[in-house]
Amino acid sequence: MAAAPRERSPFLGLLPLPERTAIAQALRTETVGGLVLLGAAVVALVWANTPWAETYERIRDFHFGIPALGLDLSIGHWTADGLLTLFFLVAGIELKRELVVGELRTPATAALPVIAAVSGMVVPAAFYALTASTGGGSLDGWAVPMATDIAFALAVLAVLSTHLPAALRAFLLTLAVVDDLGGILVIAVFFTSDLNFLALGGALAGLVVFYLLQRCRVRGWWWYAPLGLTIWALMYNGGVHATVAGVAMGLILRTTRDKDEDRSPGERTSYLLHPVSAGVAVPLFALFAAGVSVSATSLSDVFTRPEPLGVVLGLVVGKTVGIFAGTYLAARFTRARLNPQLAWADVFALSTLAGIGFTVALLIGELAFPDPAAAGPVKAAILIGSLTAAVFAAILLKRRNAVYRRLYEEENRDDDHDGIPDIYQVDATAER
Structure with missing residues (x-):
């Protein structure tokens, strides 16, 4: 007798309650962080286009550090190479959680967000390459429009006050996590130069020690904080972008709880660092990265020069497609x-929303175009492309708002007031 065909699992269906709770907690933090990030970007733009623009540049370019350790950096570089490492450490923990207990834990559930994320990186890069090569421009910025800024995207949702279903929000979060991983791999592979293999070897040895401490269940921040700083410094001096150290440590941190633990090391670290990352690190990076001088000439350059035009098309059209x-x-x-x-x-509205590329896009833009004269139009293109994607997404999401509200109310209906949505109890009753 032939086996019955397997039923196709619903894509963007109802999440298990524990997974839904974890996603909701992450989304709340990201939404608040996105609003702070939005405020920092606005301050940077206004500051850079006032009579006090020279003060902004002096602060951004002010150097301090420890030259003997190769760490004499400007404030702008400290935010990009130092503080932003916290952002990628939290992203690494989130990715590890998705791999262990989330949407990426099995090939069947991981296929959709991974395929969507990969195509959402490849197609924008192709749009950029086609535009730049056709116009005789540089191909160095091919990776700029690849990444989605999850905090900014969720901030747009918060401003719109939509009732996006939890599963669709989870899909956006998972998509952005894979997106961030792709961005970091691009940075690590394509934007490294003058490698110092001795320093990289030291960083690798530090990561091995970090892993062994986790395996041996060694607890106490006084072990991990100095070790993490050492790994970060060695990674920076090794010629690989220092944020890679954050992702590596995030992936090493254990995200499953032992019997005697209320929270895993990954959960504790994310709980402590997520507010710092979302409320301090990323906004400060935006403050010193988004300060672009806006003029008629610079805006014209965005649509007449092939590199910035490729970035805009990559974010607005490439990401959606x-x-x-x-x-x-x-x-x-x-x-x-x-x-x-x-x-x-x-799904189309969500795809348009993913065209908001900010944090990682600005970082890759600075790495791809170290010359400020070339980086300025590219940064302006990132801002214009992200704003355009946000406007289009807002229009589409508003049109779907009635549907979202109905689905949200059905998902959260609790007629018996026991704190558990009735839809989960209905499913449990049907199984019995």
């Missing part, structure tokens, strides 16, 4: 199916 097409093809040729309560218009 890449993520939507990747999601559709994955749902079409795998066992996953779209939740019947959702429409492909919802």
